[in-house]
Amino acid sequence: MTATGATARCSGQIAIGGSLLLANDDMLTLSDAGPRTPVNGGTEIYQHGRGLLTPKNVGNNTDFTIKVTY
Secondary structure (H helix, E strand, O other): OOOOOOEEEEEEEEEEOOEEEEEEEEEEEOOOOOOOEEEOEEOHHHOOOOEEEOEEEEOOEEEEOOOOOO
């Protein structure tokens, strides 16, 4: 997922235990650093989740650190 100046409409879900963090229908600008992705919902304990996911490239992989604040 790298490009210069390209955009994409994306949706994603991250499962943590029995709950989900949702990033639905976001327009992202793709770059070598990876797009920052808004969290705009969730289920169960993350039902009203809001925030921002920031990916970090690690070798040939991408890791995410997820900080949840209630």
